[in-house]
Amino acid sequence: MTKSNNQLKTYTLHNYRSIPQMANIPQEFIKDIEVVGRVLPFKTNNYVIDELIDWDNIETDPIFTLNFPRKGMLDKKHYMAVETLLDNNADKSVLDSKILDIRLSLNPNPAGQEHNVPYLGEIKLKGIQHKYPETVLFFPSQGQTCHAYCTFCFRWPQFSGMSGLKFAMKEADLLIKYLRVHKEVTDVLFTGGDPMVMSAAILRSYIAPLLSPEFDHIRSIRIGTKSLAYWPYRYLTDNDSDDIIHLFEEINNSGKNLSVQAHFNHPKELSTKAVKQAIARIRSTGTQIRTQSPLLKHINDKPEIWAEMWRKQVDLGCIPYYMFIARDTGSKHYFEIPLEKCWNIFRKAYRQVSGLCRTVRGPSMSDHAGKIQVLGVQEVKGEKIFVLRFIQGRNPRWVDIPFFAKYNPKATWFNQLEPAFGEEKFFFEEDRYKITTKPFLFE
Structure with a gap:
């Protein structure tokens, strides 16, 4: 396995052919990336490529499947439609129109997320969701991307140029004003995309006001992120990694609880030296790390995988939190599992682990x-x-x-x-x- 350079290099549809390992994979895999990657967002990076993917077994490798588009992720008729247009060198406008039609058919707004967007007076707060009384989700506009994109992602429209279905907000002042009048809110969850793609300075600009006595009703700050799995160097060697760690210390020292809601989909993501060091560094600030993942065919649909993942998480000081059921959007048909099987996988994994792992809840649908x-x-x-x-x-x-x-x-x-x-x-x-x-x- 090649050791990744800890300078982030991302790959998308425009430059993925420059990945050295691509030279040895079958041509049909390239075709699938070209076709499916036009519809569903595609982005990976050098850490995922060099330290997580088993390039000798990409036909079944779960991390390859998590990052690279596969043929089965699109319905056959949709795949053929895009393939035909590409083969015929169709005009960009024709291709874009077909791609938009396909995207709109993939339930880009699952679980009625639009109904969660509140108002402040006459202002619709497109960067906030408030579904449950005690918890507000905030989507900072600078955090509406990720270090790499998961192929199952239920927020894929955020990255697909579907601006009408994008939740994002730059104005920290509007968040502050909203929280002033909603004293029932105890938890603010920064989400995206991934807030940890933002600089430490920008993240601080959103969080620091919440540490003042005026917001004593805000007891917990949560950060939903895949960065520990896809770019643990965010907490180790990025230019402002130390500033991130100092911010985390400041939040905890203010008396508020800081919880990193870490997305880990497979034990492989917990296996590298970098992720173990990053987890340890975050925990040294007093921050909790809670872990969650959907249950996904082709990725983690065996009880043994979940039991191993929960045990590794507890070994590293993390708290298993949620097993979700894959949301009904995007490439769900490729990853979905019948509800009864979901329950059986959960209980068979649950009974293999100690009580310290049984903090996890599931299988759960965010309906x-x-x-x-x-x-x-x-x-x-x-x-x-x-x-x-x-x-x-x-x-x-x-x-x-x-x-x-x-x-x-x-x-x-x-x-x-x-x-x-x-x-x-x-x-x-x-x-x-x-x-x-x-x-x-x-x-």
Whole structure:
């Protein structure tokens, strides 16, 4: 394995052929990258290439699949349409129009994210989502990219030039004004994209105001990031790595909790010297690292993989937090797994690990109504059912109430389920009209 240079070099559709390892891969892989990479965003970097991918086994290598477009990630008819236009050297306008049509058919706004965007007076805050009363998500405009793009990403429109579906905001002042009048908010989650692509100075400009006594109601600051998996040198040798570490220390010293919500999809991402050093350096500031990942076919769809990943995370001082179900957007059909299988993978992994790993929750769907956990499959009075509950609900009153859906062996998402026991609707559906007309049921 080649040791990566710790100066970041990114590769996209424009320059990926210059990756040295590309010279030895079959031509059909190149074709798939060219076709699928026109529709779904594609970006990787030298660390992923040199330290994570097994180039001798790319047909099945999970990290290659996480970073490089594969043919199956597009529906056959969509693949053929783009392939034909490329083969015929179609005009750019024709190709762009077809690509846009395909993207719009891939559910680019899953779980009703647009309904989570609040107002401040008459101003629509396009860089904020406020779905649950205690937590605000903030999308700083300078953080709307990543060190590398995951092929399963549910926020892929952020990187695809679909500006009408992009959540981003430059104005820190609007975030501050919003939080002043929403004292119910205890947690602010900086997300993207990836906030850790921003410079330390810009990240500080957003966070520092929240450390003042005026915002005592903000108890936790969270940073959602894939950087530990895809560019751990962010915390080690980047020009402002020390400034990042000092900022983390300052946040913790202010009395607030800082939690890095780290995305790790496979144990391989936890195996390098760089990631272990980066985790240790972050933790030395008093920061918590909580880990999460969707459950993905071709990547981590075996209980042994999850058990190994959770154990490694705990060994490194991280807290296993969530197993998600792949969202119904983008290339979901390539990665999706039936709900019953998701539950079986979760419980078989869960029973292999100690209590320190069992902080993890899942498998969970981030649905329009909230985070819905699949608790299991049971038979009650001769009817086979799914047992479900809300871990989080758009209406807090829904949280932790068990409810039931008819068993459907093919279901991969909540919208494919129906109420059990002859009920016409799920218990929370009385509020569905309110959800579509008033985003915040807690107001």
